[in-house]
Amino acid sequence: xxxxxxxxxxxxxxxxxxxxxxxxxxxxxxxxxxxxxxxxxxxxxxxxxxxxxxxxxxxxxxxxxxxxxxxxxxxxxxxxxxxxxxxxxxxxxxxxxxxxxxxxxxxxxxxxxxxxxxxxxxxxxxxxxxxxxxxxxxxxxxxxxxxxxxxxxxxxxxxxxxxxxxxxxxxxxxxxxxxxxxxxxxxxxxxxxxxxxxxxxxxxxxxxxxxxxxxxxxxxxxxxx
Amino acid sequence: xxxxxxxxxxxxxxxxxxxxxxxxxxxxxxxxxxxxxxxxxxxxxxxxxxxxxxxxxxxxxxxxxxxxxxxxxxxxxxxxxxxxxxxxxxxxxxxxxxxxxxxxxxxxxxxxxxxxxxxxxxxxxxxxxxxxxxxxxxxxxxxxxxxxxxxxxxxxxxxxxxxxxxxxxxxxxxxxxxxxxxxxxxxxxxxxxxxxxxxxxxxxxxxxxxxxxxxxxxxxxxxxxxxxxxxxxxxxxxxxxxxxxxxxxxxxxxxxxxxxxxxxxxxxxxxxxxxxxxxxxxxxxxxxxxxxxxxxxxxxxxxxxxxxxxxxxxxxxxxxxxxxxxxxxxxxxxxxxxxxxxxxxxxxxxxxxxxxxxxxxxxxxxxxxxxxxxxxxxxxxxxxxxxxxxxxxxxxxxxxxxxxxxxxxxxxxxxxxxxxxxxxxxxxxxxxxxxxxxxxxxxxxxxxxxxxxxxxxxxxxxxx
Numbered sequence: 001x002x003x004x005x006x007x008x009x010x011x012x013x014x015x016x017x018x019x020x021x022x023x024x025x026x027x028x029x030x031x032x033x034x035x036x037x038x039x040x041x042x043x044x045x046x047x048x049x050x051x052x053x054x055x056x057x058x059x060x061x062x063x064x065x066x067x068x069x070x071x072x073x074x075x076x077x078x079x080x081x082x083x084x085x086x087x088x089x090x091x092x093x094x095x096x097x098x099x100x101x102x103x104x105x106x107x108x109x110x111x112x113x114x115x116x117x118x119x120x121x122x123x124x125x126x127x128x129x130x131x132x133x134x135x136x137x138x139x140x141x142x143x144x145x146x147x148x149x150x151x152x153x154x155x156x157x158x159x160x161x162x163x164x165x166x167x168x169x170x171x172x173x174x175x176x177x178x179x180x181x182x183x184x185x186x187x188x189x190x191x192x193x194x195x196x197x198x199x200x201x202x203x204x205x206x207x208x209x210x211x212x213x214x215x216x217x218x219x220x221x222x223x224x225x
Numbered sequence: 226x227x228x229x230x231x232x233x234x235x236x237x238x239x240x241x242x243x244x245x246x247x248x249x250x251x252x253x254x255x256x257x258x259x260x261x262x263x264x265x266x267x268x269x270x271x272x273x274x275x276x277x278x279x280x281x282x283x284x285x286x287x288x289x290x291x292x293x294x295x296x297x298x299x300x301x302x303x304x305x306x307x308x309x310x311x312x313x314x315x316x317x318x319x320x321x322x323x324x325x326x327x328x329x330x331x332x333x334x335x336x337x338x339x340x341x342x343x344x345x346x347x348x349x350x351x352x353x354x355x356x357x358x359x360x361x362x363x364x365x366x367x368x369x370x371x372x373x374x375x376x377x378x379x380x381x382x383x384x385x386x387x388x389x390x391x392x393x394x395x396x397x398x399x400x401x402x403x404x405x406x407x408x409x410x411x412x413x414x415x416x417x418x419x420x421x422x423x424x425x426x427x428x429x430x431x432x433x434x435x436x437x438x439x440x441x442x443x444x445x446x447x448x449x450x451x452x453x454x455x456x457x458x459x460x461x462x463x464x465x466x467x468x469x470x471x472x473x474x475x476x477x478x479x480x481x482x483x484x485x486x487x488x489x490x491x492x493x494x495x496x497x498x499x500x501x502x503x504x505x506x507x508x509x510x511x512x513x514x515x516x517x518x519x520x521x522x523x524x525x526x527x528x529x530x531x532x533x534x535x536x537x538x539x540x541x542x543x544x545x546x547x548x549x550x551x552x553x554x555x556x557x558x559x560x561x562x563x564x565x566x567x568x569x570x571x572x573x574x575x576x577x578x579x580x581x582x583x584x585x586x587x588x589x590x591x592x593x594x595x596x597x598x599x600x601x602x603x604x605x606x607x608x609x610x611x612x613x614x615x616x617x618x619x620x621x622x623x624x625x626x627x628x629x630x631x632x633x634x635x636x637x638x639x640x641x642x643x644x645x646x647x648x649x650x651x652x653x654x655x656x657x658x659x660x661x662x663x664x665x666x667x668x669x670x671x672x673x674x675x676x677x678x679x680x681x682x683x684x685x686x687x688x689x
Contacts, residue, residue: 085518085523085524088527100511102503102507104500152542154542154543180543181572181575182575182576182579183572183576184515184576184579185508186579186583187580187583187587187644188544188547188551188583188586188587189547189550190543190544190547193546193547193550194543194546197546216497
C-alpha cells in the first residue's frame with residue numbers, strides 16, 4: 001500500500017515511516033504543507049497521513065484543497081491539539097479519521113489499515129461473512145453454521161464493525177468511537193464487558209474461536225489460521 | 226519636583242484656570258462700571274451746573290445787576306476751596322464778581338484746566354458760560370470729586386480681583402493637594418498589585434465622590450483578578466502535584482528497566498509500566514485541556530435540539546452490563562417522557578452522564594443500586610444519578626467539583642480527580658444547575674436543565 005505522510009516533526013515522521021515500512025507498506029514522507037499537497041495531487045496514494053500543524057500550509061487547508069479538486073483519497077489527521085473542536089473541524093474539512101498525539105503506533109497502523117481497505121460502496125453490501133459466521137444486514141440476523149444467534153442491537157453493531165474489518169486489528173478506541181459514539185476514554189471496562197458478552201454468544205458454544213484479543217492493542221475477527 | 230508636580234496636578238490647573246477666568250470677568254465688569262458710572266456722574270454734574278446757572282441768571286431782572294451780583298456772591302461764599310467756580314462780567318468782559326482770575330473760555334460747555342481761569346493748573350473744571358443781557362455768566366464745578374470717586378472704584382475692584390485670584394490659587398493648591406493625596410493612594414495600591422500583592426485595595430473615604438466611585442470600580446476589578454489568579458495558582462499547583470506522582474513512578478519504572486537490563490534480564494514489564502504511566506500523564510493533560518476548552522464556551526455554537534431521555538437511555542443500555550459485571554444494578558426511570566427538550570451538545574452530555582454513572586460503579590461496593598432518572602418539572606428537566614453507596618460527607622459536597630479533588634485523600638484509588646470537574650464544566654456550559662445531595666442513603670447528583678416547554682405532556686412511561 002502506498003502511503004504519504006506529511007509531518008514536520010522529524011522524529012515522529014521517522015518512527016511512523018519505519019513502522020509503516022516494517023508493516024509492508026511504501027511510505028513517502030514530506031515535511032511541508034505545499035509540497036505535500038503537490039505530491040498528493042500528482043500521485044495516487046492509498047492513504048494520506050497529515051499532521052494538522054505544518055509549515056506553509058496547514059493540514060486542514062491541504063485536505064480542503066484535495067477535496068475541492070475531487071480527490072477522494074482517505075485522510076488520517078494527526079494532531080498534538082487534543083481539543084474537542086479539532087476532531088469535528090478535521091472531519092468537516094474532509095478528513096476521514098483523527099488521531100491525537102501521543103499515540104501508540106499500533107493504533108495508527110490499525111486506523112490506516114481500516115481506512116485503506118474501506119470498501120468503496122459500503123451501502124451495497126447486504127451480507128457479511130467470516131468463516132461460518134454470517135450477518136444479514138437487511139434482516140439483522142446473525143447465524144453461525146446452522147445456529148441462529150440472538151444479539152442486542154449494540155452487540156450487532158459491534159460485530160458488524162469487527163466483521164467489516166475481518167483479519168485486521170480494531171483498536172479499543174476505534175470500537176468506542178464506532179460502536180458507542182464515545183469520544184472520550186471511559187474509566188470502566190465498557191469495551192471489555194461487551195466483547196466478553198459477544199464472545200459468549202458467537203464463540204463459546206462453538207469449537208473454534210473467531211474473535212481474538214490482541215494484547216494492548218485491540219481485537220481482531222478472523223477464521224482460525 | 227514638588228512644585229513641578231503641583232503645577233501638573235489637574236485640580237490645581239483647574240483652579241488656576243477658574244481664578245484667571247474670574248479675574249478677567251472682574252476686569253471687564255470694572256471697566257464697564259467705570260465707564261457707565263463716569264458718564265452718569267458727568268450727566269448729573271452738568272445738570273447741577275445748568276440748574277445753578279439758571280437760578281443765578283433768573284436773579285437778573287429789569288436791567289438791574291444788583292440781585293445777580295448778590296446771588297453770585299452768595300454762591301461764592303457757600304463754596305469751599307474753589308470746589309465750584311462762578312463769575313459774572315460787565316458788558317466789556319471785566320469780572321464784576323466771582324472766585325476766578327480769568328474767564329478766557331468759549332461760550333457753552335467746556336472742560337478746562339485751572340490755569341485758564343486763573344487758578345492752580347493741576348485742577349480741572351467743567352464750565353458752562355452763558356450771556357445774560359450782554360453780561361457773561363460762568364458757572365463751573367471741579368472734576369476732582371468725580372475723579373476721586375472713579376479712583377476709589379478702580380482701586381476697590383483691583384483689590385477684589387487680587388483677593389479672588391489669591392483665593393482661587395490657594396483653593397486650587399488645597400484641592401490639588403487633597404486630590405494628589407488620594408491619587409497617591411491609588412498609585413500606591415496599583416504599585417503593590419503590580420509587585421504581586423494582589424490583596425491590596427484602595428482605601429475609600431466613604432464620601433461617594435467621583436474618586437471614591439473610581440476607586441471602588443478599581444477595587445472590584447482587583448477582586449476579580451485576585452480570584453482568577455488564585456484559581457489559576459491553585460490549578461497549577463494541583464497539576465504540578467498530580468503530575469509528580471506519575472512522573473516519579475515513570476522514573477522508577479525506567480530505573481528498574483535499566484537495572485534489569487544491566488543484569489541481562491528482559492525489561493518488557495517495566496517498559497509496559499512506563500508506557501502506562503505516560504498514558505496516565507497524557508490522560509490528565511487531555512482532561513485538563515478538555516475542561517478548559519469546555520469552559521471557554523465555543524462549543525455552544527454547535528448546540529442542537531436533543532432528547533435527554535434518548536441520551537440517558539442509550540447510556541444506561543451501554544452501562545447496564547458493566548454495572549452487572551461489577552455486581553451492581555443500573556436502572557433508568559423517566560416520567561413523564563421529556564420529549565425534544567433542550568439545546569445541547571450530545572457528545573459532551575454523553576460524557577458528563579457517563580462520568581456520573583462510572584463514578585457510581587467505581588466508587589460503590591458490590592450490590593449497589595444505581596438509579597438514573599429524568600423528571601420533567603414544569604419547564605425544567607431534572608436529571609439525577611443516585612446510588613445507595615457510602616455517600617459523600619456533607620462538608621465535602623461543595624468541594625468534589627474542584628479539579629483534582631478526591632475523597633480518597635491517600636490518592637491510592639484510580640482516577641484523575643477531574644471527572645466531576647468535567648461534569649461541572651459541561652453543566653455550566655448548558656446553563657444547568659449542578660448539586661450533590663444526600664441520597665439517604667448514598668449520593669444523589671442532580672442536574673437541572675431549564676428548557677423551554679415545547680412538547681405536549683406525554684403520558685407517564687417507565688423505561689428501565
